[in-house]
Structure formats: structure tokens, C-alpha cells
Amino acid sequence: MSSRTRMTLFLALTFVAQLAVPAGMIVRRELALQRGAALRFHTAPVDPYDAFRGRYIALAFNERSVPCAETFRAHQSIYVRAETGTNGFASLVEAARRPGDTGVWFRASAGYGAGEKAVSVDLPFDRFYMDETSAPQAEKLYRAINRRNRPAGEKRETWLQVRVYRGLAVPEELYVDGRPIRAALRQTK
Amino acid sequence: MGQRERNWLLGELPTWVADGVVDGLTAERLRQRYAAAPATGRSWGMIVCGVLGALLVGTGVILVLAHNWEGLSRPWRTVHSFAPLLTVQALVVLGFARGWSGTAWRETTGLLWVCAIGACIALIGQTYHLAGNTEAFLLSWVILVLPVVWLTRAMSVLAVYLALALAWASFDKLDDGVALLFWPLAAAALPVVWAAVRQNPYGQCAVLMLWAVALACTAAVGITLEKIMPGLWMVVYAGLFATLYLIGGYWGAEAPTFWQRPLHTIGSFGAVVLVYLLTFDWPWHEVGWQHLRNGSGFHPGAALFDDALALVLPLAALVLLVTAVRRRQACRIPFGLLPLVIAAGYLTAAARGWNSHIPFLLCNGYLLALGIAVLIQGVRRGHAGTVNAGMLILMGLILTRFFDSDYSFVAKGVVFIILGSLFLGANLLLARRRKEVAA
Numbered sequence: 001m002s003s004r005t006r007m008t009l010f011l012a013l014t015f016v017a018q019l020a021v022p023a024g025m026i027v028r029r030e031l032a033l034q035r036g037a038a039l040r041f042h043t044a045p046v047d048p049y050d051a052f053r054g055r056y057i058a059l060a061f062n063e064r065s066v067p068c069a070e071t072f073r074a075h076q077s078i079y080v081r082a083e084t085g086t087n088g089f090a091s092l093v094e095a096a097r098r099p100g101d102t103g104v105w106f107r108a109s110a111g112y113g114a115g116e117k118a119v120s121v122d123l124p125f126d127r128f129y130m131d132e133t134s135a136p137q138a139e140k141l142y143r144a145i146n147r148r149n150r151p152a153g154e155k156r157e158t159w160l161q162v163r164v165y166r167g168l169a170v171p172e173e174l175y176v177d178g179r180p181i182r183a184a185l186r187q188t189k
Numbered sequence: 190m191g192q193r194e195r196n197w198l199l200g201e202l203p204t205w206v207a208d209g210v211v212d213g214l215t216a217e218r219l220r221q222r223y224a225a226a227p228a229t230g231r232s233w234g235m236i237v238c239g240v241l242g243a244l245l246v247g248t249g250v251i252l253v254l255a256h257n258w259e260g261l262s263r264p265w266r267t268v269h270s271f272a273p274l275l276t277v278q279a280l281v282v283l284g285f286a287r288g289w290s291g292t293a294w295r296e297t298t299g300l301l302w303v304c305a306i307g308a309c310i311a312l313i314g315q316t317y318h319l320a321g322n323t324e325a326f327l328l329s330w331v332i333l334v335l336p337v338v339w340l341t342r343a344m345s346v347l348a349v350y351l352a353l354a355l356a357w358a359s360f361d362k363l364d365d366g367v368a369l370l371f372w373p374l375a376a377a378a379l380p381v382v383w384a385a386v387r388q389n390p391y392g393q394c395a396v397l398m399l400w401a402v403a404l405a406c407t408a409a410v411g412i413t414l415e416k417i418m419p420g421l422w423m424v425v426y427a428g429l430f431a432t433l434y435l436i437g438g439y440w441g442a443e444a445p446t447f448w449q450r451p452l453h454t455i456g457s458f459g460a461v462v463l464v465y466l467l468t469f470d471w472p473w474h475e476v477g478w479q480h481l482r483n484g485s486g487f488h489p490g491a492a493l494f495d496d497a498l499a500l501v502l503p504l505a506a507l508v509l510l511v512t513a514v515r516r517r518q519a520c521r522i523p524f525g526l527l528p529l530v531i532a533a534g535y536l537t538a539a540a541r542g543w544n545s546h547i548p549f550l551l552c553n554g555y556l557l558a559l560g561i562a563v564l565i566q567g568v569r570r571g572h573a574g575t576v577n578a579g580m581l582i583l584m585g586l587i588l589t590r591f592f593d594s595d596y597s598f599v600a601k602g603v604v605f606i607i608l609g610s611l612f613l614g615a616n617l618l619l620a621r622r623r624k625e626v627a628a
Contacts, residue, residue, distance in 0.1 A: 011285060014336040015278050019271070021333060022309050026267055029317040055315070075364050124322075129315040171318040 032170040036163030037104045039082050039090040040175075041123075043146055043158045056127040057139045057174065057181075059160060060146075064111070068095040068119045072110035079105045079167065080121055089159065095119050099167055106162075106169035125162055125171040128181070138174075138181050141188060145176060195223045239297035240345050247273065247304035263316060270312035273305040281340075292343075292394065299341035303349050306333045324364060327357035331374060338378050342385065344397045347378055351405040358412045367491045368413045375405060390441055391449050399451040403433060407459060410498070417483070417492040420476025420535060421499050423467060427531035428502025430459040434524045435509035447574070460527050461582055464559065467531065467552040468586065477539020503528035523562035530555045556586050564615070573619050580612050 044060040066080055072095075081094040081103045099105035111120035130138055145156045161172045176184035202216045211219070250273055261269065280298055284290075307330050313319075314326060331353045338350050354375060358368040382402055385395040410429055414422055434456025444450045466472060510525035534548030541547070564579030566572075591604055 007285070010336070011281070011340065014340065017336070018274065018278070018306060018333050021329060022270065022274075022313050025310075025313050025317070056318075073365075075366070124320045125318060126320045128318050 028168055029170045032163045032165035032168050033172060036165035036168075036170065038172070039084065039104065039162045039164060039169075040088060040159045041125075041162060042089050043142070043160060043174075055132050055135050056129040057135060057142050059126050059128060059174075061123055061160075063090070063092045063123075064120055065118045066092040066095040066121050067117060069117075070097060072097075072119050074110055074112045075122075076110045078108055078110050078119065078121070080108045081105050082164070090162075092121065095121060104164050105167060106164045107167045108169075124169050125160060128160070128171060128174045130181075134182070134185060137188075138185055141176060141184065142174075142181070198223055236293045236296045239293045240300055243297045243301040244304065247301050247308070250308075266312065266316045270309050270316065274309045277302045277305045295341045296343045296345050299337055299343035299346035300349065302337050302341070303334050303346055306330060306337075324357055324360040324366070327353055327360060328370075331357055335374070335377055338381055342381050344385075344394050344401070347381060347398055348401040350378060351375065351401055355405055355408055355412065358409060362412055367415070367488050369491060369494055371409050371413055375402070375409065378402075391444050396444075396449050396451060400455075403451050403455045407433075407455060414495050414498070415488060415492040416495070417481055417487050417489065418478060418495065419480050419482065420472065420538070421495050423463070423472065423476075424499045424528065424532050424535050425495065425502060426459070426463050427528040428499070428504075428506050430456045430463060431506035431525055431527040432456070432502055432509065434460060435506060435513060435521060438513060438518065438521050439509060457524055460524055461556075461559070463531075464527070464552055464556045465585060465589075467534065468549070468556055468589065470549055473534075473538045473548050476535065479539065503532055520566055523559050526555075553586065553590065556582065560586060568615070568619065571619060571622055573616060576615050576619055577612075580615060584608050584612070 041061050041063060044062045068078075072078055078095050078097060079099040080092050081096075081100060082090045082105075083093050083103065084090050094100070094103075095108075095110075106124070108124050109122045111122040128138075129135070142158055145158050156177055158174065158176050160174050162169050163172050164170075174181040179187070199220060202211075202220060205211045206213055206216045277298065281302065284294055284298060310326060310329055310333075319326075331350065334346070334350050334353065338346050354371050358371040361368040361370075379402070382395070382398045385392070385398050389395055407429065410425060411422065414425065416422065433452045437450050437453025437456055440452075441450055442453065447454045506525060506528045510521065513521040513525060530551060534551045537551075538548045560579050560582030562579070563582060564576060567575030567577075567579055587604070587608060591601060
């Protein structure tokens with residue numbers, strides 16, 4: 001094999017690999033969005049500071065602590081089982097090293113503060129990207145609804161819809177008072 | 190050599206021949222050598238402009254895409270994510286087909302390629318709202334950039350590749366990871382450096398690559414050490430700097446400027462900074478096997494890497510030192526002894542506790558000896574830069590110890606005057622010597 005043929009082959013392999021990796025990322029997520037089980041997670045107030053924020057809404061969730069039968073160290077990869085309750089929202093019911101045969105399981109990582117009977121979970125969806133104009137406005141709206149000291153009787157809520165397929169959880173839409181965030185933003189303008 | 194220097198040399202040749210400095214044959218050989226050489230200065234100007242242009246174009250394309258992002262559907266976003274990468278790949282194919290292989294072309298295309306890969310992954314991440322897992326993003330980027338390093342053999346691509354690998358290692362370590370994957374990643378780029386060095390060890394490409402590799406390795410040692418045994422970093426860094434210094438001395442010491450001796454320069458500078466730090470008391474507090482760290486953030490398995498480095502690097506330095514002595518390069522001994530001195534200090538501190546003062550005295554004595562040795566070498570060679578380096582080491586040590594103590598302002602002032610006079614005197618003496626030699 002001449003050096004030019006070898007070079008051509010290597011170049012072709014490089015191109016294929018460089019296109020295959022991002023394409024694989026897309027295919028797995030598209031499959032999840034098309035075929036995955038839908039779960040809704042109630043959001044929670046977020047930390048007030050994040051140096052990299054600006055083009056996405058930082059998300060936080062009430063569901064963090066999950067019962068488990070084994071111990072995990074922080075940042076360890078784990079699987080979490082979610083169940084949809086009677087109110088239509090998901091709750092995390094079980095964490096394990098490997099996914100079970102039944103139920104909706106998705107991959108997450110163990111956070112700090114892991115105990116023996118419950119583990120703190122870092123969910124694999126902590127941001128919702130928007131463009132640089134909409135993201136700050138959307139975040140303002142999100143934070144206003146998710147603030148800790150809301151007036152009594154105020155009934156506003158935000159949630160994230162997630163699709164889960166073969167252990168991969170992909171955020172689908174962020175809802176504010178039942179409307180997708182972009183629609184809610186248009187109404188507030 | 191730049192065009193200006195070459196013109197000067199060619200202009201001087203007739204005078205040199207007339208004065209008998211070189212004979213006619215040598216002058217002709219020099220004329221042929223430098224008249225035919227390509228104008229590298231201009232080429233590097235083109236490379237810098239090309240690299241800057243590539244960065245601006247790459248960033249501009251991403252910003253234009255980002256501005257219209259919200260109005261695009263998911264399939265269109267996907268197409269836009271791949272567009273920069275496909276464009277660069279088409280450019281590469283075009284260059285390959287037409288046989289373009291100039292440095293400016295390789296550096297520019299390579300850097301654009303690196304940006305396009307990063308942009309593609311980042312834009313897909315935004316489209317699908319990927320969680321803020323920076324190390325996963327960086328690792329994918331680094332791995333996909335590796336073939337670009339091999340294919341382009343570009344200095345800027347190698348530097349960016351190593352910087353990305355370092356960034357990944359840092360984020361991984363912050364997330365309680367092990368980050369040892371940095372070393373295979375760095376090793377995978379070494380064939381490119383080796384090829385450049387073999388082609389021309391003093392060429393700008395090889396020199397810049399060596400600077401990038403040596404600096405990246407120096408930083409990576411600090412990042413990837415597990416640090417379960419407190420203070421072991423001292424022995425590891427002592428071994429690393431001595432090894433770099435001795436490799437630089439063994440291979441490439443003939444380079445005319447310190448800039449063209451990256452391993453030698455980083456090794457000697459790093460060694461002086463390290464010993465200077467260790468002349469203080471604080472690094473010796475609670476070091477050694479009696480103070481082992483544990484907890485969820487520490488990985489005992491990865492600590493084996495620390496132990497291996499603490500053993501292999503000083504041993505490598507020792508072997509290189511013996512080789513240097515056999516080659517009658519006694520001038521390498523002062524810096525070559527660094528790992529032995531630091532290891533002796535570390536073992537003493539670990540066994541007897543920091544209040545033994547032996548490591549402290551040992552490092553102060555060693556830095557003093559090092560300063561004197563560098564000074565003597567400089568005077569013997571008539572090299573002002575080395576003399577000043579020796580003087581700086583001595584001044585730094587004496588002034589630091591002096592400020593540590595409770596002497597009066599008058600005493601401190603007198604020491605300042607004496608040291609300043611010595612500095613000026615040494616330079617004056619050297620200048621006079623040079624004049625004598627020239628006469």
C-alpha cells in the first residue's frame with residue numbers, strides 16, 4: 001500500500017469518526033424524543049449564581065434524594081427509576097448500580113451527601129438552552145415563579161418534560177403554567 | 190534566520206574575506222547556504238495571520254449561527270451544527286488533492302478544524318439541552334482532535350490539543366476523578382513532536398512543540414497526582430525538572446539561545462523555583478507516610494501512579510546524570526543532584542517531623558551552592574546571562590532569609606548595597622574580560 005493510499009484511508013477514517021460521534025449523539029437523543037416515555041419533573045428554586053449562565057436557564061428539581069439499597073460514592077454513575085404519580089408528575093423511587101427489568105430507568109450520577117439508605121442524585125438535565133435574547137428573560141420568568149417566598153395562595157408552577165429511552169433522559173420542553181416557555185415568554189411581552 | 194539577518198550576513202561576507210576572518214571557500218559555502226534558504230520570517234508572519242484569520246472566521250460563523258438559532262427547527266440546527274465541520278473537511282480534501290502542505294496552510298486549516306469539531310459538539314449539546322458535563326464535552330473534543338494533530342502536524346493544533354487535554358484533566362480532577370487518561374492522550378501526540386525534532390531540532394516548529402509538551406507535562410504532573418501521601422509532589426517535581434534539564438543538556442544543548450532549548454530552560458528554571466519554595470518552612474509541615482490522606486475524593490489505586498513517578502523520575506535523572514558525568518559534562522552535576530537532595534530532605538521530614546529543620550537547612554544550602562555554581566559557570570564561559578542568573582539565585586536566597594529575620598533597617602540596607610555592588614562588579618568584570626579577549 002503506497003503512503004498516499006494509507007494517508008487517504010486514514011483521512012477517510014478520521015472524517016467518518018468525526019462525523020459519527022456527533023451523529024451518534026443526535027440519533028440516540030432523537031430516538032429518545034420520538035420513542036421515549038414522557039416524565040414531568042417539578043422544578044425548584046435555583047442557586048443565585050452560576051458563572052457560565054447566559055444562554056440557558058439553569059434548572060433545579062425538588063426530586064433529589066432517592067431511596068437505595070446500596071452505597072455510592074459521589075459522581076458514581078447510577079440508574080434511577082422514576083414513576084408518574086396521580087398528579088401527573090414524576091417522582092424518583094429507586095436508585096441502583098444497574099437498571100431493573102421493569103419501570104422507567106435513566107442514567108444519572110450520585111451527588112455528595114450519599115447515605116446508606118438514600119442517595120442524593122445529580123439529574124442529567126440541569127439546563128434548558130435558549131438564544132442570548134430569550135434566555136435572560138426566560139430565566140427571569142422562571143425565577144419569579146420558582147422563588148422561595150411566594151405569596152400565599154399563588155398557584156403558578158414550572159416543570160420540565162423529559163423523554164427516557166434505554167436509560168437516556170433527554171429534556172423535551174420546559175413548561176410555565178402549562179405553556180411551553182417560549183409561548184409563555186411571548187405572552188409576557 | 191530572518192531576511193534581515195541573512196542580508197546582513199551576506200553583506201558582511203566580503204569584509205570578512207578581506208580581513209581574513211573566513212577564507213573564500215567558506216564564504217562561498219555560507220553564501221550558497223543563506224542565499225538559498227527560504228525566508229522563514231515572512232512565512233511565520235503568514236502563519237500568525239492565517240491562525241488569527243482562522244480563529245476569527247470560525248468564531249464568526251458560530252456567532253452568526255447562534256444569532257439565528259432560536260428560529261431554526263431541530264433538523265436545521267443539526268445541519269448547521271455539521272456545516273462548519275463539513276466545510277473544513279472539504280477544505281482538507283481540496284488541500285490534500287492539490288498537494289498543499291505548507292506550514293501556513295497546515296496551521297490555519299488545523300486550527301479551523303479543531304474549532305469546527307468543538308462547535309459541532311457544543312451546538313448539538315445546546316440543541317438537546319445536554320447537562321453541564323464539561324469533562325465529557327472536553328474529552329470527546331480531545332479524542333476527535335487527536336487525528337487532526339497527526340494529519341496536520343501543526344504546532345498550534347498540538348498546543349490546543351494539549352491545552353484541551355489539560356482542561357479535561359482539571360475538570361475531571363475537580364469532579365473527584367483520576368485524570369490519568371491525560372498521559373496516554375499526551376503520549377499519543379508525541380510521534381508528531383518526534384518527527385518535527387528529527388527534521389530540524391532547532392527549527393521554530395520543533396522548538397515550539399517542545400515548549401508546549403514540556404509546559405503541559407509540568408502542569409499535568411501537578412493536576413494528575415493523587416496526593417494521598419502529602420509532600421510527595423516535591424520528589425516528583427524534583428525528578429521531573431532534573432530529567433528535563435538533563436535531557437535538554439544531552440540533546441539540544443548546542444542551540445544558540447535559551448529559547449531554542451525548551452527542556453533545558455524549563456528544567457533549570459523549574460528547579461530553581463522549586464528549591465526556592467522549599468527553602469521555606471511551610472512546605473515541610475506534615476509530610477510523608479505518617480499523614481496519609483483518605484476520604485471519598487481520594488483513589489488509593491491512582492496513588493500508585495504518584496509512587497511510580499516518585500521512583501521513576503528521580504531514577505531517570507540519576508541515570509542521565511551518570512551519563513553526563515561519563516561524557517565529562519561536570520557542569521550538569523549541580524542541577525542533576527536536585528532529586529537526591531529533595532528526596533533526602535523529604536525522607537528526613539517524613540521520618541522525623543518538620544521541626545527537625547534538616548530539610549530546611551539542606552534546601553537553603555543547596556540553593557546557595559547552586560547559585561555559586563551557576564555564577565562560576567557563567568564567569569568561566571564569559572556568559573553574562575548565566576552570571577546574572579547565578580547572581581539572581583544568590584540575591585533571592587539571601588534577601589529572603591534576610592527578610593525572614595529581625596535585623597534593623599540599617600543592616601538590611603547595608604546588605605542591599607553589598608549585593609547590588611557585587612552584581613554590578615561581576616558584570617563590569619565580565620565586560621572587561623570580553624574586551625580583553627576581543628583585543
